[in-house]
Amino acid sequence: MTSLLATVAIPDLLVFLLGALLCLVGAVSILTVKNPVHAALSLVMTLFGIAVLFIELQADFLAAVQIIVYAGAIVVLFLFVIMFLGVDREEDLAVEPIVGQRPLAAVLITALMASIVALGLVGHFEVGPATQTGMLHGGAGNVADLGRSVFTTYLFAFEATAGLLIIAVVGAVVLARRNNPDDHVAESQVEELA
Amino acid sequence: MSIPLSWFIILATLLFGIGAFGVLVRRNVLVMFMCVELMLNAANLALVAFARSLNDVGGETTVFFVLVVAAAEVVVGLGIVVAIFRRRHSAVADELSEMGG
Structure with a gap:
């Protein structure tokens, strides 16, 4: 150490x-x-x-x-x-809906973390060709590297995220919209299904 | 010399574990959602650490996209929470059990 x-x-x-x-x-x-x-x-x-x-x-x-x-x-x-x-x-944090939930979760998470650390210890991070998307320079050149990568190699993914954000906003509006009071039919149908 | 890669990976592992534990044990859906954000951030930290260690900008580009997707995910997730709360008047995950037998 x-x-x-x-x-x-x-x-x-x-x-x-x-x-x-x-x-x-x-x-x-x-x-x-x-x-x-x-x-x-x-x-x-x-x-x-x-x-x-x-x-x-x-x-x-x-x-x-x-x-x-x-x-x-x-x-x-x-x-x-x-x-x-x-x-x-x-x-109230004392409530435990499933008996033994917390000890079980603790055991599972400890096993997960131990396996990640063990993988890091036994594995050797050898990759193929050094880089697919470009070198990373330190400091101020970093932003230029990131920008070049986003607007060349990942241009399609970047454009797709624009669509994703629009869909997310429209989806959130539809989900969180207050139901129209005149819309009794749809409401009662949902109630029957529920 | 800068900080070794392994320190960042161990820290990211700890954060991911704490986040996963929170998702498993907390009952408030909003707090569970915050724990999911914690797990996403742990993965981001590992990606940036690997990008620096392997000298490859791809890791940082991935983090950039993860940030965008996380923003979209939070918007839709909170929309769902609001919609559930309108109907059930509860933000506790255990009370949303009408699908159970």
């Missing part, structure tokens, strides 16, 4: 530890807090920690997008829905 610490620069180590601490504390508090609003705020903490780690990995653009899209848009959407529905009250 000491030899490993000697090979890592102190500023890198500090940034990594800060990011890791933010991530893990936020993640554990999502599990343990009772109020959904507090869980959403813990999620912001985790997402911010991930952004710090992205900066440590020199993915500056993705760190900015992480803050803007996740912490800015997605968590605000979560908070909006929590307050819109009025479910921002405490939840």
